[in-house]
Amino acid sequence: MTEQQAMITGMNRTWLAQSWSRIEYPLYLVRRNPITLFGFVVVLMLVILALAAPLIATRDPIAVSPIDSLEAPSSRFLLGTDQYGRDIFSRIVYATRTDLFIALTSVGLAFTVGTVLGALSGYFTGVVDILLMRLVDVVMAFPPFILAMGTAAALGAGTANIIYVVALIQTPIYVRLARAEILSAKERPYAEAAHMTGNSDLQVIFGHLLPNCVPPLLVQVAVNLSWAILNAAGLSFIGLGVRPPEPEWGSMINEGMAFMLSGHWWLFTFPGLAIVVTILAFNLLADGLRDVFDPRLRW
Amino acid sequence: MRFLLYVVRRLLLVIPTLLGVSIVCFSLVRVLPGNPAYFIVGPYATQEEIAQVITQLGLDRPLYDQYLIYIGNVLRGDLGYAWHTSQPVLSDLAQRFPLSIELSTIGLAITLVVAIPLGVISAVHRGSWIDNIARVVAVTGVSMPMFFSGLMLIYFFFFRFGWAPAPMGVLDMLMDPPPRVTGMILLDSLIAGNLTTFRSAASHLVLPAITLALPMIGSITRMTRSSMAEVLHSDYVRTAIAFGLPRRTVIYRDALQNALLPVVTMIGVLYGFALGGTVLVEMIFGLTGMGSYSYGSIMNMDYAGVQGTVLLVAVIFVVINLAIDVLYALIDPRISYG
Amino acid sequence: MTCLLEVRDLTTHFFLRRGVVRAVDSVSFTVAENEMVGLVGESGSGKSVTALSILRLIQPPGRIVSGEVHFQGRDLLQLPETEMNRSVRGQAISMVFQNPRSCLNPVLNVGTQISRVYRAHRRASSADAHLRALEYLKLVQIPDPDRVMKRYPHQLSGGMCQRVMIAMALICEPVLLIADEPTTGLDVTVQGQILKLMRDLREQTQAAQLLITHDLGVVAETCDRVVVMYCGRVMEVGPVQDVFARPAHAYTAALLHSVPDVRKDFRTRTIPGSVPDPRDPPPGCRFHPRCDGCTDICRVEEPPLVEIHPGRQVACHRRVQSRY
Numbered sequence: 001m002t003e004q005q006a007m008i009t010g011m012n013r014t015w016l017a018q019s020w021s022r023i024e025y026p027l028y029l030v031r032r033n034p035i036t037l038f039g040f041v042v043v044l045m046l047v048i049l050a051l052a053a054p055l056i057a058t059r060d061p062i063a064v065s066p067i068d069s070l071e072a073p074s075s076r077f078l079l080g081t082d083q084y085g086r087d088i089f090s091r092i093v094y095a096t097r098t099d100l101f102i103a104l105t106s107v108g109l110a111f112t113v114g115t116v117l118g119a120l121s122g123y124f125t126g127v128v129d130i131l132l133m134r135l136v137d138v139v140m141a142f143p144p145f146i147l148a149m150g151t152a153a154a155l156g157a158g159t160a161n162i163i164y165v166v167a168l169i170q171t172p173i174y175v176r177l178a179r180a181e182i183l184s185a186k187e188r189p190y191a192e193a194a195h196m197t198g199n200s201d202l203q204v205i206f207g208h209l210l211p212n213c214v215p216p217l218l219v220q221v222a223v224n225l226s227w228a229i230l231n232a233a234g235l236s237f238i239g240l241g242v243r244p245p246e247p248e249w250g251s252m253i254n255e256g257m258a259f260m261l262s263g264h265w266w267l268f269t270f271p272g273l274a275i276v277v278t279i280l281a282f283n284l285l286a287d288g289l290r291d292v293f294d295p296r297l298r299w
Numbered sequence: 300m301r302f303l304l305y306v307v308r309r310l311l312l313v314i315p316t317l318l319g320v321s322i323v324c325f326s327l328v329r330v331l332p333g334n335p336a337y338f339i340v341g342p343y344a345t346q347e348e349i350a351q352v353i354t355q356l357g358l359d360r361p362l363y364d365q366y367l368i369y370i371g372n373v374l375r376g377d378l379g380y381a382w383h384t385s386q387p388v389l390s391d392l393a394q395r396f397p398l399s400i401e402l403s404t405i406g407l408a409i410t411l412v413v414a415i416p417l418g419v420i421s422a423v424h425r426g427s428w429i430d431n432i433a434r435v436v437a438v439t440g441v442s443m444p445m446f447f448s449g450l451m452l453i454y455f456f457f458f459r460f461g462w463a464p465a466p467m468g469v470l471d472m473l474m475d476p477p478p479r480v481t482g483m484i485l486l487d488s489l490i491a492g493n494l495t496t497f498r499s500a501a502s503h504l505v506l507p508a509i510t511l512a513l514p515m516i517g518s519i520t521r522m523t524r525s526s527m528a529e530v531l532h533s534d535y536v537r538t539a540i541a542f543g544l545p546r547r548t549v550i551y552r553d554a555l556q557n558a559l560l561p562v563v564t565m566i567g568v569l570y571g572f573a574l575g576g577t578v579l580v581e582m583i584f585g586l587t588g589m590g591s592y593s594y595g596s597i598m599n600m601d602y603a604g605v606q607g608t609v610l611l612v613a614v615i616f617v618v619i620n621l622a623i624d625v626l627y628a629l630i631d632p633r634i635s636y637g
Numbered sequence: 638m639t640c641l642l643e644v645r646d647l648t649t650h651f652f653l654r655r656g657v658v659r660a661v662d663s664v665s666f667t668v669a670e671n672e673m674v675g676l677v678g679e680s681g682s683g684k685s686v687t688a689l690s691i692l693r694l695i696q697p698p699g700r701i702v703s704g705e706v707h708f709q710g711r712d713l714l715q716l717p718e719t720e721m722n723r724s725v726r727g728q729a730i731s732m733v734f735q736n737p738r739s740c741l742n743p744v745l746n747v748g749t750q751i752s753r754v755y756r757a758h759r760r761a762s763s764a765d766a767h768l769r770a771l772e773y774l775k776l777v778q779i780p781d782p783d784r785v786m787k788r789y790p791h792q793l794s795g796g797m798c799q800r801v802m803i804a805m806a807l808i809c810e811p812v813l814l815i816a817d818e819p820t821t822g823l824d825v826t827v828q829g830q831i832l833k834l835m836r837d838l839r840e841q842t843q844a845a846q847l848l849i850t851h852d853l854g855v856v857a858e859t860c861d862r863v864v865v866m867y868c869g870r871v872m873e874v875g876p877v878q879d880v881f882a883r884p885a886h887a888y889t890a891a892l893l894h895s896v897p898d899v900r901k902d903f904r905t906r907t908i909p910g911s912v913p914d915p916r917d918p919p920p921g922c923r924f925h926p927r928c929d930g931c932t933d934i935c936r937v938e939e940p941p942l943v944e945i946h947p948g949r950q951v952a953c954h955r956r957v958q959s960r961y
Contacts, residue, residue, distance in 0.1 A: 138319030145575030272447035543727030
């Protein structure tokens with residue numbers, strides 16, 4: 001890289017990129033908005049829970065024990081047992097792994113593919129851009145859950161398939177967002193400057209333009225993390241998701257549903273609360289991020 | 300004149316979209332490993348029936364021909380045969396889709412009636428107790444999965460308090476449905492002048508509609524609130540106040556009218572969300588609409604049913620979005636008189 | 638000429654998280670009947686905030702902290718909000734803003750918007766209001782007013798939008814028209830048209846005008862008196878001819894000096910330094926860090942606005958006369 005290119009790259013680094021090097025910035029974020037801190041802490045705890053599942057869960061999540069079936073929450077079984085005598089607490093802890101994994105991978109996949117496609121499409125325009133936009137229109141012509149349901153039914157149940165399906169329904173959002181951002185960014189003078197100092201097109205897109213479009217993309221990622229869990233749990237609920245006996249919050253609720261009206265409320269309530277807490281945490285985090293990048297919209 | 304041009308352009312755009320939708324639905328069944336014929340006729344079919352389906356759908360022909368046959372069938376109203384109900388898919392759907400539309404519409408109506416005033420008041424009275432309550436309601440609504448909130452509602456309002464009817468069907472047992480005019484039970488009851496069935500249907504539809512509405516209330520409240528807050532700080536609102544226009548006029552005519560424009564576009568998206576949600580809600584509340592039909596098809600591995608439902612729902616969604624876009628063009632002069 | 642508007646020690650601050658922005662600090666001036674007064678200053682001098690404060694259009698986090706605005710025998714800052722809306726805003730005092738297109742409601746047509754203002758202050762049927770709106774569109778020299786009545790703001794040019802706003806401002810026959818940078822953002826030729834329109838209107842309506850601008854040329858051409866502001870305070874007041882020919886304040890002198898002169902060498906002579914942070918203005922005279930005639934007292938004590946001749950006031954310890 002010539003000195004000129006380096007200088008322009010340096011100038012193009014966003015305030016965000018410059019700030020991360022300071023320790024004050026995250027603390028400042030947290031101080032401004034305690035609710036976001038709460039969300040962030042909860043997400044962190046969930047990640048720890050997921051990683052340390054074998055250490056925290058008290059029993060084997062898939063071990064059946066017919067004698068203990070349908071026990072109410074007690075000191076022996078923190079959150080009770082299900083119809084097969086499996087410890088619900090341990091199942092929820094292990095399900096954290098499953099659901100977080102699905103959320104993170106599907107969002108990661110959608111984000112990567114969507115952003116790259118959208119950025120390329122927005123930068124180069126032309127026939128490919130038009131075709132891609134029509135394709136996005138087609139995918140978005142389906143109500144998201146219906147498309148997820150249909151595709152999952154076609155592909156079959158299983159964790160990998162759920163990840164692909166949930167990624168599929170999110171990808172158009174990233175494509176459109178990245179494309180819109182790049183379309184406006186490439187008109188700015190710094191884009192022209194980056195180009196003229198010898199950067200190739202790809203270098204301009206991914207080294208200069210895209211880093212400056214990070215804020216709205218980041219907010220979208222946080223929002224989609226909660227959305228992904230909702231959809232994954234929903235698909236598992238109707239039997240198209242994670243295969244039993246692997247624990248997953250949605251399928252646990254489905255199993256618990258049958259015993260709800262006979263008074264065994266703990267089967268469906270606790271997994272449900274787990275979902276609510278997780279989604280709430282991601283939503284609060286997304287709100288906090290939105291706050292930081294566009295304080296006008298602050299609640 | 301410009302408005303008509305816009306409508307025509309918008310209509311033309313619908314065609315490639317619908318084409319794409321049909322291709323996707325077509326491929327849904329073709330993706331499965333093995334011979335699609337087995338999935339279409341079900342596990343109880345005989346060899347002859349399988350052979351019949353193979354020729355009928357041209358499954359021994361190249362993919363392109365298969366697609367043409369498929370499209371031809373669809374346009375003639377043949378969406379296949381659902382072996383798990385022993386009926387053509389189209390008649391199953393025709394019977395069931397009004398209920399889902401009815402449920403989605405009621406859910407959407409509840410949403411708008413609750414969320415818009417809440418969002419407006421929050422924006423006008425920032426920081427007040429209403430604002431804080433609205434924030435909590437919005438965030439919890441958005442964070443609760445529908446299948447969970449539905450079950451919770453049943454647990455408390457039916458099981459514990461006994462206020463709601465049992466989650467089985469749309470009318471009380473042993474009650475005769477009104478003569479079918481639109482297929483939507485509330486409308487049909489009103490048309491027939493039968494208030495008992497109307498009340499019964501309403502009581503059965505309340506909880507499912509609320510379940511559908513909760514997440515939508517969350518997002519619409521936030522959206523209205525932020526849109527309204529932005530508009531309240533706009534130049535034209537400040538100008539209106541500067542000219543001494545009464546506060547009430549400014550809030551309703553200047554602020555609200557402009558703030559609600561983005562909300563109108565959201566209605567289309569919400570309808571899609573509601574239609575998707577009917578799969579879960581109908582299943583939980585024991586209602587016989589399109590949603591539970593697709594669930595039943597999935598459970599029974601009846602792919603004709605799944606394919607048909609996905610196609611129909613997508614087409615309805617496209618039509619609704621088209622209607623919303625046209626409506627928006629009507630109310631925003633910047634579109635129609637550019 | 639009788640005094641129409643008297644602003645006395647007006648102070649408006651903005652209470653932000655990062656500090657208190659002292660946008661307007663103890664500003665005083667008057668506007669007489671049928672007089673055209675120019676309120677002049679750089680961006681950030683507080684001139685717009687002053688105008689907004691007169692009509693009490695300041696929204697949180699801003700607040701009018703103290704002061705008096707005497708108008709028609711009443712202190713506007715003490716009036717209840719409803720009374721302000723009913724009898725003052727749009728009625729006795731009207732204001733037009735810059736960026737006229739964004740100041741008009743995008744979803745209502747021109748006719749409706751103008752009529753609304755009329756019907757807010759007078760009992761009139763919609764037909765009567767419509768006629769009157771048409772009349773005023775003609776007054777502001779809009780061609781083909783019948784067609785324009787049905788148009789929407791986005792279909793009109795900037796100049797047309799400004800004329801519409803002026804029509805809205807005048808329709809209830811105010812005695813004072815405040816114009817906040819009415820020509821900023823418009824093409825130069827359109828600027829000239831709007832200014833000429835405002836001069837014509839002044840003759841026709843006999844209303845006083847308070848013109849807020851950063852453009853000295855505009856003030857020189859159109860105004861009777863000028864009020865020079867800097868960093869939230871009034872620096873100099875006086876008849877336009879007098880102030881521009883013999884500026885008494887170093888800042889005014891520097892401003893005039895910075896205008897490129899075609900007859901001389903057409904160089905721009907900028908004032909060294911930059912406008913201070915309004916949260917923390919310099920002690921003493923706010924202009925002292927940039928003033929090349931700065932003395933010890935200037936650094937310490939804030940100069941009061943004193944009258945050096947009848948009708949001529951200046952806030953400067955040195956009261957320089959014609960340095961340049």
